[in-house]
Amino acid sequence: VKFAPLPPGFRFRNGSALVGGQVAYESWGSLAADRRNAILLFTGLSPSAHAASSADDPAEGWWEAFIGPGRALDTNRWFVLCVNSLGSCFGSSGPASIDPETGQAWRLRFPDLTVEDIAAGGKACLEHLGVTSLHGVVGASLGGMSAMAFVAQFPGTARRLGTLSASDAASPVAIALRSVQREAILSDPDWQGGQYAPERPPVRGLRIARKLGTTTYRGANEWDARFGRQRVPNPTPGAPFGEPEFEVERYLEAQAQRFATRFDANCYLYLSRAMDRFQLADHAADGRLASVFASVGLEKALVIGVETDVLFPIGEQARIAAALTEAQVSATFVRLNSPQGHDAFLVDVAGFDPPLRALLS
């Protein structure tokens, strides 16, 4: 992982500056001499910039199947760059990183965060690398929101846009679910109004938030096939409440334990609320989504949605695609029937790979 400093004049959308701010990134492939072959990749809520393995870090990345020589994000041709979202906790500045003036974590003194700020963090990274023109900007989930916020804020920078399982503005159900997740963290006494010590984080709240997230990230039919009503072998007779009885509960438990020990609670709150507030149409004077895309200079766009996604329902991707088309951007809308719901972009390589290749090649 490498780091790009936020440029001296960097301001959050709410006007705040950030002393010593930085964005963590990783890259694959080589930047061409004209510096015009870069693809900028934004992430979902929880991943780091480690989207794929590399000589520096051979661990498997979160989008390994899509990045590499001959893959959809073809590193023989493109310089692929993934940034850890501003506000996250994997190297980019966020509530868990240290305020150099106090030597303490920013915690809730970190500036109010928007998806636009995450996009601007990506732009700061490009400036650091001397990249002023992108072959494309791509992202899924929050990453797709960030990619659209990037295009809206920095018109003419990216030639192609790929927005996967994303939304221009979240639905009330998605807001409600995230609100419950945040309340689980806020209700954990260990949250301490955000002032928890790093060694005593609000694990109970994070566990609940992650279990609910996991449940809404996947498709019902996939879980019917994968877990059904299968029971945990040899459950304790008269086991207390909270002990998993069904395999699906054991799966949630494993997900929660992994997450609660590696993700920072305040970062989660900031990123979660930013997703609720994001409303891409705010970037047009007339408040129309098509107007946002009218002057962004895109030559091509891809919008993918998944029929089984309950968190970012397919009507939202249809709305984005219609607005792009109305704005005379050459846009392809792909509806996938992946059973995996919102998380399909991580696992349904057969569904996501061909349209991504078509967008970028």
Place this chain on the structure above:
Amino acid sequence: VKFAPLPPGFRFRNGSALVGGQVAYESWGSLAADRRNAILLFTGLSPSAHAASSADDPAEGWWEAFIGPGRALDTNRWFVLCVNSLGSCFGSSGPASIDPETGQAWRLRFPDLTVEDIAAGGKACLEHLGVTSLHGVVGASLGGMSAMAFVAQFPGTARRLGTLSASDAASPVAIALRSVQREAILSDPDWQGGQYAPERPPVRGLRIARKLGTTTYRGANEWDARFGRQRVPNPTPGAPFGEPEFEVERYLEAQAQRFATRFDANCYLYLSRAMDRFQLADHAADGRLASVFASVGLEKALVIGVETDVLFPIGEQARIAAALTEAQVSATFVRLNSPQGHDAFLVDVAGFDPPLRALLS
């Protein structure tokens, strides 16, 4: 509200007896001289036996539109009886009621609860009233599960069955969601391992459980139309996390406050886990659902499902209806397109009323 004692020989499915056990009930209409005109109504997870207003209690009931003279549950013809589920906290014995031997609430010493026990609680109430034959047994959600458990356990008692937005066996998604709700209660330090004082219940956990419940009880399209992305007027600038910004969050807040002050946390845990474990096919030696219905003596059945229900998805009602038909019960399956999701049975009177009338008349 009136009370029926559990008969002396009453045993829970796990073999436990319950000293001083009782079931709370309300009734509307008159029991005929032959005592054969009763309809037994079971409730969902959270309501009391107060399904409709009466001279004794003029407050509006939770199924007011369906019960009364000339209504679907026509009190000019039928003696309608609604029981508070065994294990609940509105008069029936449950974890919050007092163990007469200790003078303390049973709490987690209350016997392990199943949907079959709730059904047996209804049967105890019938015995108390001298009713041995029912015109029908009806219920929605957990109430529909209880109605089916009643039919399976007491064959020949009910002539007609109405099971609405119910399941013969919950899906892994429903189990996961309930598991998260239970964890929210268990994680609340005020839960105290179940030993909380009545005046200091685990309100934070109950709030989260109810907010998540409310979110999964309703349909996405209904909320799009009802709340959209409407913001709370005059939010506090720089409001802390946890303060509602969107109208949907304010709605959840109102639901949570009402629920957390009136429902007992241990009762919630017992009822929630009973729903996960329920598996109607266990009542057949060959484990087939149709076999359960083969010898229950039903003359007619109605199964209603709602396309937008994410908690009790319509495939489950289709499965029940198919099993009834295979068992040669004259069964009607009604698919409703109500936008209100799982809660439609409370509000979509136009959709639920005609088939219920047809079942019972």
